[in-house]
Amino acid sequence: MSTFDFLLQGLGTAMQPMILMYALIGVTLGTAVGVLPGIGPALTVALLLPVTYGLDPAGSLIMFAGIYYGGMYGGSTTSILLNTPGESASIVTALEGNRMAKAGRGGPALATAAVGSFVAGLLATLALAFLAPHIVKLALVFGPREYFALMMLAFVTVAAAFGESTLKGLTSLFIGLGLATIGIDGLTGQARMSFGVPQLLDGIEVTTLAVAMFALGECLFVAAQTHGLHDKVEAIKGSVKMTAADWRRSWPAWLRGSAIGFPIGAMPAGGADIASFLSYGTEKRMSKHPDEFGHGAIEGVAGPEAANNAAAAGTLVPLLTLGLPTTATAAIMLAGFQQFGLQPGPLLFATAPQLVWGLIASLLIANVMLLILNLPLIRFWVMLLRIPRPWLYAGILMFATLGTIGVNPSPVELTMLLIFGFLGYGLRLYGYPIAPVVVGLILGPMAEQQLRRALAIAQGDWTTLVSTPLSASLLAIAALALVVPMLLRLRGKGQVLAQIAGDSD
Amino acid sequence: MKHAILGAAFAVATATAAFAENYVIMAPAAPGGGWDATARTLQEVMVAEGISGNVQVQNVPGAGGTVGLAQFAASTSGDATQLIVGGYVMVGAILTNASPVSLADVTPIARLTGEAVAIAVPTASELQTINDLVEMMKADPGAVSWAGGSAGGVDHITVGLLAKAAGIDPTKINYVAFSGGGEALAAILGNQVTAGISGVGEFLPQVEAGSMRILAVSTDTRWPGTDAPTLMESGYDVNVQNWRMIAAAPGLSDEQKAAVLADIDTLAKSAGWKSALETKNWADTYLAGADFEAQLAKEIEATTAILKDIGLVQ
Numbered sequence: 001m002s003t004f005d006f007l008l009q010g011l012g013t014a015m016q017p018m019i020l021m022y023a024l025i026g027v028t029l030g031t032a033v034g035v036l037p038g039i040g041p042a043l044t045v046a047l048l049l050p051v052t053y054g055l056d057p058a059g060s061l062i063m064f065a066g067i068y069y070g071g072m073y074g075g076s077t078t079s080i081l082l083n084t085p086g087e088s089a090s091i092v093t094a095l096e097g098n099r100m101a102k103a104g105r106g107g108p109a110l111a112t113a114a115v116g117s118f119v120a121g122l123l124a125t126l127a128l129a130f131l132a133p134h135i136v137k138l139a140l141v142f143g144p145r146e147y148f149a150l151m152m153l154a155f156v157t158v159a160a161a162f163g164e165s166t167l168k169g170l171t172s173l174f175i176g177l178g179l180a181t182i183g184i185d186g187l188t189g190q191a192r193m194s195f196g197v198p199q200l201l202d203g204i205e206v207t208t209l210a211v212a213m214f215a216l217g218e219c220l221f222v223a224a225q226t227h228g229l230h231d232k233v234e235a236i237k238g239s240v241k242m243t244a245a246d247w248r249r250s251w252p253a254w255l256r257g258s259a260i261g262f263p264i265g266a267m268p269a270g271g272a273d274i275a276s277f278l279s280y281g282t283e284k285r286m287s288k289h290p291d292e293f294g295h296g297a298i299e300g301v302a303g304p305e306a307a308n309n310a311a312a313a314g315t316l317v318p319l320l321t322l323g324l325p326t327t328a329t330a331a332i333m334l335a336g337f338q339q340f341g342l343q344p345g346p347l348l349f350a351t352a353p354q355l356v357w358g359l360i361a362s363l364l365i366a367n368v369m370l371l372i373l374n375l376p377l378i379r380f381w382v383m384l385l386r387i388p389r390p391w392l393y394a395g396i397l398m399f400a401t402l403g404t405i406g407v408n409p410s411p412v413e414l415t416m417l418l419i420f421g422f423l424g425y426g427l428r429l430y431g432y433p434i435a436p437v438v439v440g441l442i443l444g445p446m447a448e449q450q451l452r453r454a455l456a457i458a459q460g461d462w463t464t465l466v467s468t469p470l471s472a473s474l475l476a477i478a479a480l481a482l483v484v485p486m487l488l489r490l491r492g493k494g495q496v497l498a499q500i501a502g503d504s505d
Numbered sequence: 506m507k508h509a510i511l512g513a514a515f516a517v518a519t520a521t522a523a524f525a526e527n528y529v530i531m532a533p534a535a536p537g538g539g540w541d542a543t544a545r546t547l548q549e550v551m552v553a554e555g556i557s558g559n560v561q562v563q564n565v566p567g568a569g570g571t572v573g574l575a576q577f578a579a580s581t582s583g584d585a586t587q588l589i590v591g592g593y594v595m596v597g598a599i600l601t602n603a604s605p606v607s608l609a610d611v612t613p614i615a616r617l618t619g620e621a622v623a624i625a626v627p628t629a630s631e632l633q634t635i636n637d638l639v640e641m642m643k644a645d646p647g648a649v650s651w652a653g654g655s656a657g658g659v660d661h662i663t664v665g666l667l668a669k670a671a672g673i674d675p676t677k678i679n680y681v682a683f684s685g686g687g688e689a690l691a692a693i694l695g696n697q698v699t700a701g702i703s704g705v706g707e708f709l710p711q712v713e714a715g716s717m718r719i720l721a722v723s724t725d726t727r728w729p730g731t732d733a734p735t736l737m738e739s740g741y742d743v744n745v746q747n748w749r750m751i752a753a754a755p756g757l758s759d760e761q762k763a764a765v766l767a768d769i770d771t772l773a774k775s776a777g778w779k780s781a782l783e784t785k786n787w788a789d790t791y792l793a794g795a796d797f798e799a800q801l802a803k804e805i806e807a808t809t810a811i812l813k814d815i816g817l818v819q
Binding site for chain 1: 565566568571572575576598601602603604647648650655656657658661679681682683684688690691692694695697698710711817
């Protein structure tokens, strides 16, 4: 049978009413946990695993898949409306999305996120079905030196989120890199900067920092502005639907986001967050309206949201083809497979084709369901912004705290939340951008570990970093992306660029 | 709302009449890992076998289980309903992190499952036997890069023990730590390193698919599913098993400890546990009470010595 026949057969399996119901439960739960900051799909799937012992394998795996995709959808909602990213992959969504929401364009922002997630989910799931064996070969070519080069590229793209001043942006980034040195060093197992506090041994949780900096910082900032409370936010201006111009600007971003997200998600050390950073940087560079970035450019929402959903599907490539779980959720889904006596691995497509294709088909169905569930919800979500702000921010504080305790019930974690909340407030007060801090915390340890791994394997020979065509070209692209704008500025063509830099917020 | 839904789901899952103790099991790791899976399997089997009416699993992740262990030891003294899952990885982590709390601060009950550590190379590698690999290390230890799990963990310790047994300076080994089994496996399959070391279960599907070759296993007997020799029969005095255990709270009375031991004994011998082990491909290496405590003391001593030799512990 061809891939296509298998897929049709899988759709047949997945279209049974009971299976559809499991999918619906999955996407609803997934959306709900995605909306709550801190509580991710991994925890939800882990909690539900014992419940599914009684279900048949197809039903429960499909429910898990629904939760997984749903979590990626839901994460964008709070990012856009409340400037509170629930997962690390929705951080850059907050940059442009929240600006749009504050300008009364929350509806189109949510819509481009939802449709973009759908388009990316659809394309990536199809790619999973047809290209998985080829993509995984590409992913295995990536060793430590290639990952290091990829991280360098991601670092350069962070500059896109710097805002008005490079100096302030770099300051924020280095705060994040500094925080990233806390915890056990992965390569030697030795504790760094933990000052004898056991909870610091594993470093600072990215979601804790993100929720604190974005949500708490915002709440404190708003509360401190006693005079600014009057109607700065327009809940809805114009339609909650996307305009023709929005569509025109969104669809290329969706496609680019999908193309970036899927392969990066498929890499064992890639991840949805890296994909979303790279997509944001790409959109800012490719946009015909670079001046709008920082003020609510719709491409800045469409691209990263497509990228993180495509990456979520990409994660399933190593899981299904090699049995490699590369995210916590994938690890628990692996446990789910094992519970039914299936060993995901190179032979899974051959030994249990019905289940694999059923899963892929149900991902397609979950994706459609999510769109149907989420589009009508948009008009209700935007009404959140009509809630009087003191109540709204009290609610955000409660959910941020609950989410943090939900993940890690410890007073130390709450203390960190509070401290970083004040840090976020301070940065906001003096006009320092928030996102680079979080990005530094995510990228710092990855770049450091991959660099040290590459050097260990090469026994200290630095030329290893440029010894493969792939790593050399990635580093070259990163260098060009960094240097070319500087050269343009130097050669006097920079007036436009300087103008843009001056305009952006 | 989500909590309500999950709560309801849980109520359904655990809606059996209370028989005995309502245990709380701490998994000192994030959801998704081996300890979490062990805790949740224990939860399921204990309820299904009527050993406990209601079992809760609590995740306290961090630092090879030492964060959870410290919290457990500090907050549960004398409470016989509290259990914690742990394993050999914890022994290493306590030492490398210089953790103030050790396994002496809880009441180890029994070793439940275990797995051999396997040394493997990609099929294309020219190394055919473990002796080839060791010869290569003898010529230049740094030239042999090893991909494995976290630094100071069971994989790292096994490489150190192998080097020592072969007369190679353990401080010279070129061990590259990866943060999860998946990442290390990808590095081995992608020919990024000379050899890989991980739980045998991670390698078996790759061996079956013809992309990898196991050179040796670390236990004293051969492991089911592979005909690879043990390190002992290849002439290296190394015997390591990556085991998982269950421990109880500190400060229990003899009666309390006996009751927990009896419950765990019932569990370990139940049909439900045996079938759970089978579906999860876990080997039954049950060892309880005084025998386990003696074995544990021996392993802690050997582990301390090798971590000092590698240079991870002062």
